[in-house]
Amino acid sequence: PPPPPPPLPPVQQSAPPSLPWLSRTAESDDDAEHKTPGATWEGHFLHSLPAAKPGCNGCCNLGDNVVACLDVEKCANDGPEKGKYALVLSHYGVPNEGMLMSIKSMSAAAAAANGADKIIIMMASDAARMSTKVKKLMAKWNVKLHEVPWDVPPDSKHYPKTDWCGHQDLIRVHVLGLEGYDAVAYYDADCEFQGDILPMLKCAAAGKFLSTNG
Numbered sequence: 001p002p003p004p005p006p007p008l009p010p011v012q013q014s015a016p017p018s019l020p021w022l023s024r025t026a027e028s029d030d031d032a033e034h035k036t037p038g039a040t041w042e043g044h045f046l047h048s049l050p051a052a053k054p055g056c057n058g059c060c061n062l063g064d065n066v067v068a069c070l071d072v073e074k075c076a077n078d079g080p081e082k083g084k085y086a087l088v089l090s091h092y093g094v095p096n097e098g099m100l101m102s103i104k105s106m107s108a109a110a111a112a113a114n115g116a117d118k119i120i121i122m123m124a125s126d127a128a129r130m131s132t133k134v135k136k137l138m139a140k141w142n143v144k145l146h147e148v149p150w151d152v153p154p155d156s157k158h159y160p161k162t163d164w165c166g167h168q169d170l171i172r173v174h175v176l177g178l179e180g181y182d183a184v185a186y187y188d189a190d191c192e193f194q195g196d197i198l199p200m201l202k203c204a205a206a207g208k209f210l211s212t213n214g
Helices: 072-076 103-112 132-140 166-177 198-205
Strands: 026-028 036-041 044-047 085-091 117-123 143-148 183-186
Touching: 036 103, 044 103, 072 198, 085 103, 085 166, 103 117, 117 166, 132 143, 143 166, 166 183, 183 198
Parallel strands: 085 117, 085 183, 117 143
Antiparallel strands: 026 036, 036 044
16 A cells, blocks of 8 residues: 655644624633633624644645645735625525525624625526515625526536526626625535634635635
């Protein structure tokens, strides 16, 4: 068998970032002896821990070479001090309350990220079917509607009419066309925000494209 990859160098970690959007910081009470630093917004706690060291050796690569993983906090130092950001959702079909299922934690993360905008992208034809109840919910959480003319690119060669997820997946491409921001971040509606994401946004604003796999 091939020899195991060499161990990665230690990840340099910066001090936990402060959350300027609160007049005070808070600590979680999960463990009386090991408090987690962070802050609370409207009852939702966000930790301010630095990004953890990767849990495996050799899990980051550049081509065929094993390299050190990206230090997001260090990268964030190259981003703007007062950047303008947006957190983005998308929806396909009749608008419903479920499309904002994690809006409270998203709002906490947006507040921590210099008051980032919260945007939801959907087809203009779907937006026209939005009920008064859903409109009031969006207004309550200050979610901006960004209407688009298509979900699947009109000239796509692969365009099955049934049994595929292209509509809900490809409408997200419009996120790349949003203007007026130093960085934008797309999330699925069921993602709960548990920590301060400002370092990640500042790193993206410095010119990095950050993405999860899957």
